[in-house]
Amino acid sequence: MTSCPFFPAVAFLIILFSFKQIRYWFGDLLLCCVFNYESTFTT
Structure with a gap:
């Protein structure tokens, strides 16, 4: 269990990156939805 203190840091980096x-x-996705929403309402 020597890597025990090292694990939370790695898990935190992975979570942060993901x-x-x-x-x-x-x-x-939100930008795409906004553009689709505006295009459907302007036509």
Whole structure:
């Protein structure tokens, strides 16, 4: 169990990185939805 104190830091980095990716993906999805919403209401 020598890597026990090291594990939370690695897990935190992985969670942080995946959250960043998810946020980028969600931002793109939201932007796409907004553009589709505006295009459907302007026509």
